[in-house]
Amino acid sequence: MQFARKFGLSTVLFFAALASHAQEVGVSSSRISFGQIAALDGPAARLGLGMQAGILAAFGEINDAGGMHGRTFALESRDDGYEPDRSVEQITRMIAENSFFAVIGTVGTPTNMVLQPIATEAAFPLVGPFTGAGFLRDAALDNVYNLRGSYDAETEAWIKHLVDERGMSRIAILYQNDGFGHAGLSGVNKALTRRGLTLVAEGTYTRNSTDVKDALFTIRDAAPEAVVMVGAYTPIAEFIKLSRSYEFTPEFVTISFVGSVALADELWPEGAGVIISQVVPFPWDSSIAIVAEYQTALRVYDPAEEYGFVTLEGYLVGRLVIEAIDRAGPNLTRTGFLDALESIDRLDFGGLVLSFGPDDNQGIDKIFMTRLLPDGFFEPM
DSSP states (O other), X not given: OHHHHHHOHHHXXXXXXXXXXXXXXXXXXXXXXXXXXXXXXXXXXXXXXXXXXXXXXXXXXXXXXXXXXXXXXXXXXXXXXXXXXXXXXXXXXXXXXXXXXXXXXXXXXXXXXXXXXXXXXXXXXXXXXXXXXXXXXXXXXXXXXXXXXXXXXXXXXXXXXXXXXXXXXXXXXXXXXXXXHHHHHHHXXXXXXXXXXXXXXXXXXXXTOXXXXXXXXXHHHTOOSEEEEESOHHHHHHHHHHHHHTTOOOEEEEOGXXXXXXXXXHHTTSOTTOEEEESSOOTTOTTSXXXXXXXXXXXXXXTTXXXXXHHHHHHHHHHHHHHHHHHHOSSOOHHHHHHHHHTOSXXXXXXXXXXXXXXXXXXXXXXXXXXXXXXXXXXXX
């Protein structure tokens, strides 16, 4: 009221009209700015960099086609080293800068455990996190949309293969001793309990370390038929190589988060037979339309990058974001963007169908199983 008295009602209405036509945070007349918070350095770097490469390939395609509703797509990636304290610093800074429309392609369960509450409190969209943690699948989180299947789904697929199909009953687990590892442990225990079984041994290691020898001896002493593993590529590779050096050769099974291509590189030539669950289709199968489009985009926008599961997941996150921006229309707001994501009840990318809804914030439900070959490549199972 003091402002109105000083400048007059017409001036107040003028500024109010300007405010009502102001662009949403992170949106200009020509560009939409997205942030990514992920490991870009250190032992999990290939996960963050892979997601980044895939997203940028999708954004490169749409930008070269003229953008969406007259706007191009920009991504700024910031390194948290796969450490939650650094994740908090990065998202707090990102929100305070008031320059980003949404955060996409974040990497990790322990990091997203601290990112999500801050993003939710700020009504900051969090789309396509690279984790299958159950807490992010709570549909009450109306700012969170997941692309990939859950860790419960992956671990159920493991136990179905090992127990139902292979007839095994002695299963042990190696897991990262944090929220990520505990999520995988929980999924394995639930899957075994449904079959009247329990783990014969558990071993743990510390995040961002490769100190797995004590865990190996604990697990080996229980003589399991299979060891399921919940971790990133460097410690998982160390565990498998060390196991084989001690002539301990059970069936090894690990999770999509491991970073399959990075694991294969770390293990070669000792990776043959390792089973890895996946949350996206086979990245080398160009008979799948969306995979062929991904391959073309990656060759154009990052020709030095090899095909792989992580970059394909990043590409799919980028494509999902573009679809939601299209549906949200030219008058883009965060609310409209999130409503557009919820409205995707069936999105066929060509061989891969995504669906969301009021009670479902996860787009893909299918799990794909793969096995490492002696030459370091993969085969679908």
